[in-house]
Amino acid sequence: MMLAVDPSKKISFNRCIGDGDLVIVYERHDNMKAVKVCENSVLQNRFGVFKHSDWIGKPFGSKVLSNKGGFVYLLAPTPELWTLVLSHRTQILYIADISFVIMYLEIVPGCLVLESGTGSGSLTTSLARAVAPTGHVYTFDFHEQRAVSAREDFERTGLSSLVTVGVRDIQGEGFPDDFCGKADSVFLDLPQPWLAIPSAGKMLKQDGILCSFSPCIEQVQRSCETLRANFTDVRTFEVLLRMYEVREGKMENSQADESVPIGSHRCKRRQRSSEGGNGMEISSSPTVMARPSSEARGHTGYLTFARLICLS
Numbered sequence: 648m649m650l651a652v653d654p655s656k657k658i659s660f661n662r663c664i665g666d667g668d669l670v671i672v673y674e675r676h677d678n679m680k681a682v683k684v685c686e687n688s689v690l691q692n693r694f695g696v697f698k699h700s701d702w703i704g705k706p707f708g709s710k711v712l713s714n715k716g717g718f719v720y721l722l723a724p725t726p727e728l729w730t731l732v733l734s735h736r737t738q739i740l741y742i743a744d745i746s747f748v749i750m751y752l753e754i755v756p757g758c759l760v761l762e763s764g765t766g767s768g769s770l771t772t773s774l775a776r777a778v779a780p781t782g783h784v785y786t787f788d789f790h791e792q793r794a795v796s797a798r799e800d801f802e803r804t805g806l807s808s809l810v811t812v813g814v815r816d817i818q819g820e821g822f823p824d825d826f827c828g829k830a831d832s833v834f835l836d837l838p839q840p841w842l843a844i845p846s847a848g849k850m851l852k853q854d855g856i857l858c859s860f861s862p863c864i865e866q867v868q869r870s871c872e873t874l875r876a877n878f879t880d881v882r883t884f885e886v887l888l889r890m891y892e893v894r895e896g897k898m899e900n901s902q903a904d905e906s907v908p909i910g911s912h913r914c915k916r917r918q919r920s921s922e923g924g925n926g927m928e929i930s931s932s933p934t935v936m937a938r939p940s941s942e943a944r945g946h947t948g949y950l951t952f953a954r955l956i957c958l959s
């Protein structure tokens with residue numbers, strides 16, 4: 648179970664791995680996968696064969712060995728890691744956008760959140776954790792199979808008591824009337840969000856916040872036009888994340904003098920030249936270098952936030 652949601656919906660990984668649990672098998676940051684622990688199964692990879700029975704009873708985070716002495720880590724399947732390993736049935740939101748959305752929508756335990764579309768459930772997983780233990784996420788997608796797969800994923804990850812997945816054309820029909828005036832926040836990731844905004848406005852509590860994610864600025868422009876009718880404090884952001892590689896490497900003297908990578912830190916093992924006795928320092932390696940990662944993700948989309956105008 649992903650979030651160890653017990654009857655009191657308490658979220659904790661402060662327990663040992665059991666038969667049937669979902670774990671994230673971590674080889675390195677760019678090589679992880681979700682595995683359901685099954686007493687009689689094995690995991691086979693380039694490091695050897697790992698028996699699941701060896702994993703049972705170990706705490707999350709344990710390093711486990713293969714028959715050849717290779718190792719992997721068994722991590723708890725948090726929303727952050729789940730986002731990296733889930734099967735992509737659609738485009739998904741990633742950690743930078745997700746964290747900004749949750750903060751800016753002011754989502755805390757106990758909130759009622761409406762979402763459409765569900766897609767691959769990447770954002771939904773984090774929304775569910777943010778509203779636990781007493782809140783709930785109602786997420787809608789008009790694609791029946793995607794809704795079924797999302798439900799299966801929430802079941803696997805132990806979140807099903809916090810999320811309800813509905814099949815509905817939110818652009819055409821709007822959110823169900825049952826939620827009128829009850830939502831703390833609404834999140835839209837739809838191709839034509841402006842069609843769903845009037846309904847989203849009706850669902851929000853006074854002072855509630857809406858967020859719409861769109862990859863194209865033309866979608867943002869149309870959404871903002873629609874938002875003007877009933878919303879205030881309309882703001883659009885693009886979240887750009889810059890990752891860095893920081894590692895020790897060897898540099899030649901000339902390289903060190905002329906083409907020092909951003910943030911290089913020549914602090915180690917400086918040697919005095921024995922030849923010539925001029926006291927010159929030779930900055931030999933190793934040197935700790937930092938440079939922007941080539942894997943860094945660029946544009947994902949624009950996040951438009953708006954607050955419902957209070958009428959009283």
Ligand SMILES: C[S@@+](CC[C@H](N)C(=O)[O-])C[C@H]1O[C@@H](n2cnc3c(N)ncnc32)[C@H](O)[C@@H]1O
Nearest residue numbers: 740764766767768769770788789790816817818
């Ligand atoms: C890009 S995906 C959402 C991804 C999601 N935010 C995530 O992080 O995994 C967009 C979803 O909206 C759904 N969708 C498109 N039009 C819709 C509509 N009119 N009503 C409900 N869902 C719709 C699509 O089926 C698709 O699954």
